[in-house]
Amino acid sequence: MAKKKQILKKPTVTKENKKDKKLGFLSYFKSRQAQTIFGFFLMLFAFFLCTAFISFFFNWQEDQSTLNYLTDKSVKSSNLLGKIGANLSHFFIYDGFGLAAFIIVFQIFISGFYILIKQRFAKVIISWNWSLLAMLWISVTLGFLHQKYALLSGVIGFEINDYLQTFIGKTGLAIILIFLLLTYLIVRYKVNIDAFIEKMKQKRIERAERQLEELEYSAMDEVVNESLEKETISKTEKQEVKKVKSGVELSLENLKPTISKHSDVKTAKEKLTLLIEEKPATEDQVEETVEDMNDVGIDIAIAREEESSTENLSDKILQDFGEFDPTLELSNFKFPTFNLLKQYNESISIDPEELEANKDRIVDTLKNYKIGIAEIKATVGPTITLYEIVPEAGIRISKIKNLEDDIALSLSALGIRIIAPIPGKGTIGIEVPNKKSTIVSMHSVITSKRFQESQMELPIALGKTISNETFVIDLAKMPHLLMAGATGQGKSVGLNAVLTSLLYKKHPAEVKFILVDPKKVELTLFNKIERHYLAKLPDVEEAIITDTTKVVHTLNSLCIEMDNRYDLLKAAMVRNIKEYNVKFKQRKLNPNEGHQFLPYIVLVIDEFADLIMTAGKEVETPIARLAQLARAIGIHLIVATQRPSVNVITGIIKANFPARIAFRVTSKIDSRTILDAGGADQLIGRGDLLYTAGNTLSRIQCAFVDTPEVEKITDFIGSQKAYADAYLLPEYVDDESGTSIDIDIADRDKLFKDAAEIIVTAQQGSASLLQRKLKLGYNRAGRLIDQLEAAGIVGGFEGSKARQVLVPDFIALEQLLENEKN
Numbered sequence: 001m002a003k004k005k006q007i008l009k010k011p012t013v014t015k016e017n018k019k020d021k022k023l024g025f026l027s028y029f030k031s032r033q034a035q036t037i038f039g040f041f042l043m044l045f046a047f048f049l050c051t052a053f054i055s056f057f058f059n060w061q062e063d064q065s066t067l068n069y070l071t072d073k074s075v076k077s078s079n080l081l082g083k084i085g086a087n088l089s090h091f092f093i094y095d096g097f098g099l100a101a102f103i104i105v106f107q108i109f110i111s112g113f114y115i116l117i118k119q120r121f122a123k124v125i126i127s128w129n130w131s132l133l134a135m136l137w138i139s140v141t142l143g144f145l146h147q148k149y150a151l152l153s154g155v156i157g158f159e160i161n162d163y164l165q166t167f168i169g170k171t172g173l174a175i176i177l178i179f180l181l182l183t184y185l186i187v188r189y190k191v192n193i194d195a196f197i198e199k200m201k202q203k204r205i206e207r208a209e210r211q212l213e214e215l216e217y218s219a220m221d222e223v224v225n226e227s228l229e230k231e232t233i234s235k236t237e238k239q240e241v242k243k244v245k246s247g248v249e250l251s252l253e254n255l256k257p258t259i260s261k262h263s264d265v266k267t268a269k270e271k272l273t274l275l276i277e278e279k280p281a282t283e284d285q286v287e288e289t290v291e292d293m294n295d296v297g298i299d300i301a302i303a304r305e306e307e308s309s310t311e312n313l314s315d316k317i318l319q320d321f322g323e324f325d326p327t328l329e330l331s332n333f334k335f336p337t338f339n340l341l342k343q344y345n346e347s348i349s350i351d352p353e354e355l356e357a358n359k360d361r362i363v364d365t366l367k368n369y370k371i372g373i374a375e376i377k378a379t380v381g382p383t384i385t386l387y388e389i390v391p392e393a394g395i396r397i398s399k400i401k402n403l404e405d406d407i408a409l410s411l412s413a414l415g416i417r418i419i420a421p422i423p424g425k426g427t428i429g430i431e432v433p434n435k436k437s438t439i440v441s442m443h444s445v446i447t448s449k450r451f452q453e454s455q456m457e458l459p460i461a462l463g464k465t466i467s468n469e470t471f472v473i474d475l476a477k478m479p480h481l482l483m484a485g486a487t488g489q490g491k492s493v494g495l496n497a498v499l500t501s502l503l504y505k506k507h508p509a510e511v512k513f514i515l516v517d518p519k520k521v522e523l524t525l526f527n528k529i530e531r532h533y534l535a536k537l538p539d540v541e542e543a544i545i546t547d548t549t550k551v552v553h554t555l556n557s558l559c560i561e562m563d564n565r566y567d568l569l570k571a572a573m574v575r576n577i578k579e580y581n582v583k584f585k586q587r588k589l590n591p592n593e594g595h596q597f598l599p600y601i602v603l604v605i606d607e608f609a610d611l612i613m614t615a616g617k618e619v620e621t622p623i624a625r626l627a628q629l630a631r632a633i634g635i636h637l638i639v640a641t642q643r644p645s646v647n648v649i650t651g652i653i654k655a656n657f658p659a660r661i662a663f664r665v666t667s668k669i670d671s672r673t674i675l676d677a678g679g680a681d682q683l684i685g686r687g688d689l690l691y692t693a694g695n696t697l698s699r700i701q702c703a704f705v706d707t708p709e710v711e712k713i714t715d716f717i718g719s720q721k722a723y724a725d726a727y728l729l730p731e732y733v734d735d736e737s738g739t740s741i742d743i744d745i746a747d748r749d750k751l752f753k754d755a756a757e758i759i760v761t762a763q764q765g766s767a768s769l770l771q772r773k774l775k776l777g778y779n780r781a782g783r784l785i786d787q788l789e790a791a792g793i794v795g796g797f798e799g800s801k802a803r804q805v806l807v808p809d810f811i812a813l814e815q816l817l818e819n820e821k822n
C-alpha cells in the first residue's frame with residue numbers, strides 16, 4: 001500500500017519540479033522573505049495613502065492648481081504628502097470614489113496584513129471584490145444624498161447617480177440603492193431573516209412571561225385583599241350577630257370566611273389557566289407548567305429549539321468558490337471546428353432500375369427453391385439496400401437461411417447477408433450491396449443532432465445505419481471494444497473515427513488516450529496532442545507506444561492506476577467514476593487526501609495480434625485484468641486486430657469484451673471468433689461493418705475520416721495552450737529485472753559456462769539459442785539467461801528482441817569468470 005502511494009505521488013512531484021525550474025528567478029517572489037517585505041510595504045503604503053487622503057480634504061482646493069505641475073520643483077503643494085499625495089488623492093477621491101476611497105486604503109492595509117499572516121490568496125481577492133461593490137454603492141449613495149458636495153461622491157458616484165436619475169428618477173434610484181444595500185448585507189454578512197424572526201418571537205415570549213408574573217402577583221394581592229376585606233366584614237357581622245343571636249354565632253362565623261376564601265381562589269385560578277392555555281396556541285415550542293396554586297411562585301419552563309448549523313465546510317467552499325471546474329486550467333480550450341472535416345456528396349442515389357432488377361432476381365431465385373413471397377420492401381442505405389421479405393404462410397425460415405449461399409450466387413453479388421428473421425420484425429432481410437456506394441463522411445455524423453445532443457459519457461459516432469441514421473454508441477457503457485478486420489478493410493479509419501468523435505466532444509481534462517501502435521505509422525498524428533489528450537509513463541519521451549516492452553510496462557502501470565483509483569473510490573464511498581467526479585466537483589472530497597478529478601482513460605491498441613505474438617501472457621494478463629475490473633473506474637480498452645484467430649482473441653479476452661466491431665474478414669471462422677456468428681466474411685469492405693454489444697448485430701457504414709482531416713484536427717488542438725506535460729501514469733517497476741541479480745554463484749546451473757560460451761560466440765543473448773544448442777527445455781534456458789544477466793554477460797530483458805551481449809569475446813569472458821572466483 002505504501003509502495004502504491006509512493007508511486008501515485010511521484011508524477012506530481014516531477015510536475016512541480018519542472019514548473020519550479022521553469023519559473024526560475026520568479027520563485028524568489030514566492031519565498032516567505034519576499035512575501036513579508038511585500039506585506040509590510042502594502043501596510044505602510046496604506047498609511048501613506050490615508051494621510052494623503054485626510055490632508056486632501058483640507059487642502060484640495062488650493063492644491064488643484066498644482067496638480068498639473070508634478071515635475072515642476074518651484075510649485076509647492078499643501079498636502080502633507082506633497083504633490084504625489086495630492087495627485088493620488090485627487091485621482092482616488094476627486095476623480096474616483098469620493099469619501100468611499102478610504103475603503104481602498106483599508107483594503108490595501110488588510111491585503112498586506114493577510115499576506116503577512118499567510119492567508120489564502122483567494123480570501124484577499126474575495127475581500128477586494130466585496131469592497132469594490134461597497135465603494136460603488138457608497139459613492140453613488142453619497143452622490144444621491146449630497147449632490148452639492150461632489151467631493152463626497154467623487155466623479156464616479158456623481159456621474160452614475162446623474163445618469164441613473166435621468167432614467168428611473170430620484171425615487172427609483174432610492175429604491176434601487178436600498179435594495180442593493182439589503183442584498184449586500186444578506187449575501188456578504190449572511191443576514192438571516194429566520195434568526196431575526198426567532199429573536200422577535202423570543203422577545204414576545206419574555207414579555208408574556210413578565211405579564212404572567214405580574215398577573216399572578218396581582219391575582220394573589222386581590223385574593224389577600226379581598227379575604228382581608230371579607231374578614232373585616234365578617235367580624236362586624238359577627239359582632240352584629242353576636243348582638244342579636246348568640247346561639248348560631250359559631251356556625252356563621254365558620255362558614256362565611258371559608259366560602260368567600262374558596263370562591264376567590266377559584267377566580268384567580270381561572271384567570272391564570274386561561275392565560276397559560278392561550279400561550280401554546282401562539283407559541284408551540286413553548287412548554288409551560290403551572291404550579292399548584294397553594295404555592296405562590298410560578299415556574300415556566302421553556303423548551304427552545306436547538307440552534308442547528310446546516311453549513312458544513314464543503315458547502316461553504318462550494319458557496320465561496322462554486323463547483324470545481326476540471327476544465328479551468330485550459331478554460332480557453334476550443335473544440336475543433338466542423339470545417340476541419342471534409343464534406344462529400346452524401347445524397348443517396350436511388351436507382352429504380354437497380355432496385356427493380358434486384359427485386360426480380362430475389363423473387364425468381366426464391367421461386368426456384370419453391371419459396372413464395374407475400375410482400376417485399378426495400379430500404380436503401382449508404383452502401384447496401386435491405387430487402388425485407390414476408391414469405392408466404394407455411395414457409396420455414398430455416399429453409400431460407402440454408403439457401404443463403406445459393407441465393408447469393410443467383411444474385412451474383414458480393415456481400416449478400418441474409419438475416420432470417422430480422423429480430424423483432426418477423427420478416428426476412430436480404431442485404432444487397434449498392435452498385436454505387438455513398439461515402440459517409442465524418443462531417444455528417446459529427447454534425448448530426450443525435451451526436452451533438454448526446455449526453456453520453458464517451459460518445460462515439462461510428463457511422464450510419466442502413467436507414468441512414470447516425471449510429472452513436474457510448475464507450476463508457478460498452479465498456480471495452482474489440483475490433484477486427486482483414487487488412488485494408490477500414491480498421492484504421494474506424495479507430496480514427498472513434499478518436500475523432502471523442503476529440504469533438506470531450507475536453508482534454510475529461511479524457512486521456514493511451515495509444516499503442518506497433519505498426520508505428522497509424523497513430524503518429526496524435527503525437528501533436530500529447531500534452532492535451534495523451535497519457536504516458538513518466539520519463540518516457542514519446543507518448544505513443546510502439547515498443548512491446550513499453551506496452552507491458554504501460555499495461556502494468558495502468559493496473560496500478562486502476563488499483564489507485566479503486567482506493568480513491570473506496571475512500572470516497574462511491575461506486576463508480578461518475579459518482580466520484582460529481583462528488584469531487586461538489587468539493588466533498590479533499591484534494592489534500594489524494595483526491596483529484598479523474599479523467600476517463602481510453603487505451604487503444606492498434607495491432608493486438610502483433611503484441612500477443614511477441615509478449616504473450618505478459619500482455620494478456622494485464623489486459624484481461626483491466627478488462628475485467630476497469631469499467632467502474634473509467635478505464636476503457638479498444639483493441640483492434642487483423643487476425644481474429646482464437647490464439648489472439650483468447651477466451652478470457654473475448655469474455656471481457658462484450659462490444660465487438662467486425663470489418664470484413666477472410667473466413668467464416670474468423671467471423672465466428674469475433675462476432676460469435678457468421679456475416680463478417682460477407683461484408684463488402686471499405687468501412688462496411690457489423691457491430692454487436694452482446695445481442696443483435698447491426699450493419700453500419702463506418703464514417704470516413706481521412707489522414708489529412710485527422711492532421712488538421714490534431715494541428716488545431718495542438719496549436720492551443722496545453723498542460724505542462726502529458727497525463728502521467730504511475731511508475732511501474734519491473735519485478736523481473738530485479739530478481740536475477742541476486743542469483744548466487746554457487747547456485748549456478750552446471751551448464752552455465754557452456755551457455756556463456758555459446759552466447760558470447762554467437763553474440764546473441766536469446767534463450768531459444770541455448771534451447772537449440774544445449775537441447776534444453778524453455779524453463780532451464782530461461783534460468784540460464786537470468787544467471788548470465790546476473791553475471792553481467794548479457795543485458796536486461798528487451799521484450800521481443802534478443803538481449804544484448806555485454807562480453808565481446810572469449811578472452812574477456814575467461815577474465816570475467818576468473819575475477820568472479822577471486
Ligand SMILES: Nc1ncnc2c1ncn2[C@@H]1O[C@H](COP(=O)(O)OP(=O)(O)OP(=O)(O)O)[C@@H](O)[C@H]1O
Nearest residue numbers: 486487488489490491492493494686687702703704
Ligand atoms: N468508412 C470508409 N468509407 C470509405 N472508404 C473507406 C472507409 N474505411 C476505409 N476505406 C478505404 O479503405 C482503405 C483502407 O482502410 P484502412 O487503412 O482503415 O484499412 P485497415 O484495415 O486499417 O488496413 P491495415 O490493417 O492494413 O492498416 C482506405 O484507404 C479507404 O480508401
